[in-house]
Amino acid sequence: DAGVIQSPRHEVTEMGQEVTLRCKPISGHNSLFWYRQTMMRGLELLIYFNNNVPIDDSGMPEDRFSAKMPNASFSTLKIQPSEPRDSAVYFCASSHEGYPYEQYFGPGTRLTVT
Amino acid sequence: AQSVAQPEDQVNVAEGNPLTVKCTYSVSGNPYLFWYVQYPNRGLQFLLKYITGDNLVKGSYGFEAEFNKSQTSFHLKKPSALVSDSALYFCAVRDGGDSNYQLIWGAGTKLIIKP
Numbered sequence: 025d026a027g028v029i030q031s032p033r034h035e036v037t038e039m040g041q042e043v044t045l046r047c048k049p050i051s052g053h054n055s056l057f058w059y060r061q062t063m064m065r066g067l068e069l070l071i072y073f074n075n076n077v078p079i080d081d082s083g084m085p086e087d088r089f090s091a092k093m094p095n096a097s098f099s100t101l102k103i104q105p106s107e108p109r110d111s112a113v114y115f116c117a118s119s120h121e122g123y124p125y126e127q128y129f130g131p132g133t134r135l136t137v138t
Numbered sequence: 139a140q141s142v143a144q145p146e147d148q149v150n151v152a153e154g155n156p157l158t159v160k161c162t163y164s165v166s167g168n169p170y171l172f173w174y175v176q177y178p179n180r181g182l183q184f185l186l187k188y189i190t191g192d193n194l195v196k197g198s199y200g201f202e203a204e205f206n207k208s209q210t211s212f213h214l215k216k217p218s219a220l221v222s223d224s225a226l227y228f229c230a231v232r233d234g235g236d237s238n239y240q241l242i243w244g245a246g247t248k249l250i251i252k253p
Contacts, residue, residue, distance in 0.1 A: 028181075055239050067182075067228065067243050080240060115181055119239065125170055125189065125232075127241060129181035 028130035030116050036136045042104040045133045048097055049118030057127060058091055058101050059115040067115075073099065074121060106137045140165045142231050144244035151219045151251050159214040159247045161229030168234035171212040172241065173203055176226040185227075188212060189234070199223070219251045 029048040037043055049056050057072040071081040073093045081091070088107070093099040103110055113134050117127040141164045151157045163169055170189050174182040186197025188205040196202045203214045214227060226248050230241040 057240065066245050069240055069243075072240055074239060080238065117182075121239065123189075124187075126172055126184045126187055128184065129174075131181045 028116055028118055028128055030114075030130035030133050032133060033131060034134050034136075036138065037106055038138055039107055040105045041137075042102065043106045043110075043135060043137075045101040045114050045116075045135070047099045047101070047116030047130060049099070049116070050128055051097070052120070053118035053128075054096065054121050055119045055127075056093060056099050057117040057119075058099070059117065060112045061115060061132075062112045070101070103135075106135075108137045111135055111137050140231060140233055140242045142229050142242050142244040144227075144229055144247045146247050147245075148248045148250065151249070153221055153251050153253050154218055157216050157219045157223070157249065157251070159227050159229075159249060161212045161214065161244060162210050163212060163229070163231040164210060165231055165233045167236060169205075169210075169212075170232045170234045171203075171205060172230040173197065173201070173212075173214050174228045174230065175199075176228065176246075178225075182228060185214070221251045221253055224249055224251045 031046045055074050058070040060068045070083045071091045076093045091101045113132045115129050115132045117129045119127040143162045172187045173185040176182045186195050188195050193205040201216050226246050228246045229244040232241050
C-alpha cells in the first residue's frame with residue numbers, strides 16, 4: 025500500500041485566499057484524522073471521521089475551517105479565508121476502527137500564509 | 139479526563155549508551171499506549187504499542203517500552219543509542235473501552251544522540 029497520501033506537500037498563499045488540503049487514507053481504513061502541528065502549540069487534532077461521518081470537530085479552530093469526507097478514499101480540509109496564523113504543517117492520518125488501532129500518518133502539507 | 143505527560147522536552151544521550159524517553163498517562167479505563175517518532179520534515183511514524191498482554195513490548199528500530207500499570211508509565215527504551223535515533227518522539231494514549239477513537243498526545247520529547 026502507498027500509505028496515506030496528502031497533497032499538496034507545500035502551499036504558499038496570501039492572506040484572504042482559500043486553501044484546500046487533500047488526503048487519501050490507506051485502503052480499508054475507516055477512521056480519518058486531521059491534525060495541525062506548530063512549534064507553539066504542538067500537535068493538535070482538528071477533526072476526525074469514522075465511516076465518512078464527522079465524529080468530533082471540537083478541535084477546528086473557527087468557522088473558517090471546514091472538512092469533508094465524501095467517500096472512504098478522500099477527504100479535504102478547507103480554510104477560507106486563510107490568515108497568517110494558519111501557517112503550520114497539516115497532517116492526515118488513518119486507522120482501522122478496531123484492531124490494530126494505531127494511526128498511520130501522511131507526509132503532511134506545509135502551509136505558509138503571507 | 140485522559141492525559142499524557144512527557145516530562146522532558148529534550149533528552150541528550152551519547153551514542154552507544156542506553157536511552158530512556160519518559161511517558162506517564164491518565165485514563166479512566168484500560169489504556170492503549172503508543173509511541174511514534176518524527177524525523178525532520180516528515181510525518182509521524184508508528185514505533186510500538188501496548189494493548190494487552192506482556193508488559194514489555196518491542197517495536198521498530200530496536201526500541202522497546204515497558205508498561206507499568208502501578209506507575210501509569212510507558213517509558214521508551216533502547217539499549218544502545220544511534221546518532222540516527224535523533225528525532226522527536228511522541229507518546230499517545232486512548233481509553234480502550236471508549237468508542238472515541240482519537241488518541242491523546244504528549245507534547246513530544248526531542249532526543250539528541252551525540253557521537
